[in-house]
Amino acid sequence: MKAIGFKESLPITEENSFIAFETEIPTPSGHDLLVKISAISVNPVDFKIRQNAAKDTVLDEPKIIGWDAVGVVEAVGEQVSRFQVGDEVYYAGDLTRSGSNAEYQLVDERIVGRKPTSLTLAEAAALPLTALTAWESLFDRIKVNPATDKGKTVLILAGAGGVGSIAIQIAKKVAGLTVIATASRPETIAWCEALGADFVVNHRNLKADLETIGHGQVDYILDFVDLEGYWDLAAELIKPQGHIVSITGSGTPLNLDVLKTKSVTFSWEFMYTRSMYSTPDMDRQHQILNEVADLLDAGTLKTTLTTVLEGFTVANLKKAHQMQESGTTIGKTVVLY
Known part of the structure; x- marks a missing residue:
């Protein structure tokens, strides 16, 4: 072959x-x-x-x-x-x-x-890969329950990427969440909106944009782009008892202490865990x-x-x-x- x-x-x-x-x-x-x-x-x-x-x-x-x-x-x-x-x-x-x-x-x-x-x-x-990643992030890591969590907010970092594109749909259509996606170019903003995002915010002005749409803090954050770069901001934006999931890894140790007073849960999502082990x-x-x-x-x-x-x-x-x-x-x- x-x-x-x-x-x-x-x-x-x-x-x-x-x-x-x-x-x-x-x-x-x-x-x-x-x-x-x-x-x-x-x-x-x-x-x-x-x-x-x-x-x-x-x-x-x-x-x-x-x-x-x-x-x-x-x-x-x-x-x-x-x-x-x-x-x-x-x-x-x-x-x-x-x-x-x-x-x-x-x-x-x-x-x-x-x-x-x-x-x-x-x-x-x-x-397959992106759908599994997004599904596991929402339902196996965060354990979203559509019956009780409907309307809660999820911030999807890199909404127009491969994982973000299907995560927007699953979060909105299956989990029933209020979906906020990040994008900055006209074409990526339009893409996220077409997929069902309730709001699209600019990652370069994330905190201010979230406050503008009335969601200064969110229940869940899905990082599909750069955990290390967003870590401190994510800790600030997540609600008390919220949940952050990342697929991207970090080149340096993460300071988990920034999540302590809010009792925030952090999870890695690695789609290959099940097959690898x-x-x-x-x-x-x-x-x-x-x-x-x-x-x-x-x-x-x-x-x-x-x-x-x-x-x-x-x-x-x-x-x-x-x-x-x-x-x-x-x-x-x-x-x-």
Whole structure:
């Protein structure tokens, strides 16, 4: 099968930052599905791992990355019970295994969902990683209860990004929250509003803008861009007994004392925790992806796809990474095989 990977962590403009090569089609066992991939999308995790996985070294074999895919089940392991050959599926994969930048991939059925029937291949490929991240942030970390928390405020940092774009929809349409998203360019403001944000505020003037709309403090904060840069301000903006969730990490230790007097809860969200550690509730991601598929097919949620690159080629993968590295993309970019 054809795959695209890298042996060195090089700038994306370098010729060998990605290389195409041939490798064996893997054989499924246990809970694994062998999926023939139809489309993939690119997320920040892709370029971050490409930049760091082979620093100051040359790998013996090319590393295959990629953590969003849609495709068709070609074969199944002996313990598979949720899918059968011919099923269309979508998933975000497992950080510890070979990725989706290939023609075929093995993936555990417990982190796979059925492809939404109403979406095209490209539209579906845009969603798994970001939808799982947003859903887990709201319902597994904060534990929002739509029945009792309806109308509470959530501030979404980087509303027009991949995760922010689906988080706005889930927070508004599923959780019933009052959604405040950050954006600064006319096109990103319009995007957030179209997705259902109740308010869009400028991250460069965040405190003043929140006060202007009558929400000087918020119940929840979802950080999808820069925890370290927003930490002190987030501690100021969060309500007493509020909850902050971040996916971005920090280069320095966080001062948790700033949350103490408000009894604020802070949580990390790492979508790969369940697959990386084979947690007892690993099947939760299968359930989430199926529920998201139902919501997409019902028209409650919509795809966040904005760009399609046609053809599984080194050039297209490089272009997708360059777009992600720019930090200015809106929604999601998909490579269609």
